[in-house]
Amino acid sequence: MAVQPRNATNSIKAIDPTSIHQITSGQVVVDLQGAVKELVENSLDAGATNIEVRLKDGGVEVIEVVDNGSGIAPEDYSSVALKHTTSKLEKFEDLSTVDTFGFRGEALSSLCALSEKVTMTTSTGARSSMGVALEFGMDGQLMNSDKKVARQRGTTVSVHNIFKPYPVRRKELEKNVKRELNKMLHLMEAYALVPCTRENRGVRFAVSNQAHGGKKVEQINLPRTTSLRSAVSALWGRKSLDNLIDLDLEFEVETERAVLRRRGKDSSKSKNTVRVRGLISKFSVGCGRSGTDRQFYFVNGRPCSPGKVAKAFNDVYKTFNMTQSPFIVADFLIPTDSCDINVSPDKRTILLHSEGSLVEALKV
Structure with missing residues (x-):
């Protein structure tokens, strides 16, 4: 069979930067557990000893992660949510020695592209209990950093209406929110155990969900502990030991x-x-x-x-x-x-x- 000549209108072209950002972002975070995982990893990398995951309507409406980590320095506000901006790597060879959870600088940037809005409040503790509210566009660009807020040292990241720009994924999340919530909780149990496996410090770890129009329900409440056995007991009861x-x-x-x-x-x-x-x-x-x-x-x-x-x-x-x-x-x-x-x-x-x-x- 003779090969048909390529139509001029179908010639090979470079994908525009906006589409590239949306395509790659959709590969980094594919579901609820992936979104929460990325934010929790950021908190652990920031040295947090208190991490709270707060969901509204199973994460469909809002995913919020609150920590008492090191906070974001003012000079990093404009770059923190840009693609492939990171403090973890400088060159490819650094991958062989990296000991942090995140390293590619993709998480926040991807969440910006996948949601209706991403906001943060952060403080490094340098100005006592004063922090700054940040808002980012879908491309990860900083849109607003002028608002001062009361905030102890740490960072709060809020992801609003995740997958809204992706109708199929959004519908899948809404349809199977209970299943996705259970998958996320199972993964969070692993991250709750992480500091105890490292045997160096404890992290208070909590996950809660507030159903639409309902009350806040605590799903995980792990007190700060450095013992793996005490963490297992807190998660599943003393009988589990x-x-x-x-x-x-x-x-x-x-x-x-x-x-x-x-x-x-x-x-x-x-x-x-x-x-x-x-x-x-x-x-x-x-x-x-x-x-x-x-x-x-x-x-x-x-x-x-x-x-x-x-x-x-x-x-x-x-x-x-x-x-x-x-x-x-x-x-x-x-x-x-x-x-x-x-x-x-x-x-x-x-x-x-x-x-x-x-x-x-x-x-x-």
Whole structure:
């Protein structure tokens, strides 16, 4: 069949910047849990010890995250919501050492493009209890920063009518708001556990929802604590600890040549020490759970979804308890240059170098 000549009106053209912004923003935040996750990560990166997620109508009307972190400096007001503006990276190679949750400077910019309006109040604490109210346009440009407000140190970000410029996503959220709220709450449980897996500080973590025309209902209320066990108790009750034991593993995993080259080493073989810390159900019949709803995996304190690792855990557990699945909180501590956290827009997928070797070592 002869190839038809390309119509001149269909010639290849560059996509305009506005459309590029809307397209890429729609890939970064795809649902309610993604929007809340990005804001909570910003709060954790700001060193907050008190984080509140406040939803109105399940997040359909308003998503608001309040923290007592470091706040936004005045010189950063105009750039904080612009695409790919960040204090976390300067060059691509910095990805191998990054230890913050955010790093690409996409979250706030994307939320601006995906919602009707994004507003903030922020204070660095430099002027006592005085802060500034900021408002941003869909392109992330600062529209207003003249209004002074009473505000202790920290930042409040409010996202109004998310997905309003995207009718299909908006309708999907409105139709399935309860399901989306439950997915978000499950993910927030993981982020509530993050500071406790790091064993360095506690964070008071709260999530509430106010139905349209109804009362505010508290969904999660985790007091500030530095103990993983006390955090689990606060989230699911003291009885949830009855059948849990400490997860404390350490093993070596052979490092692949590509990783060695990146480290500047000539040896064809080397090994990484991997530590796994957390909690797991006792390996006895009746001590597990009927499903996998309480399994939380982290890599260097970052919540993730490592399919092969999760399968390894469950397969091993099934050899002791065939009828149940374990409760798991497992934080894998590995060298930052032995994993790739820049795999998916939501950063929930982490590529583990030598993953096959790690899984085999985990099963032994």
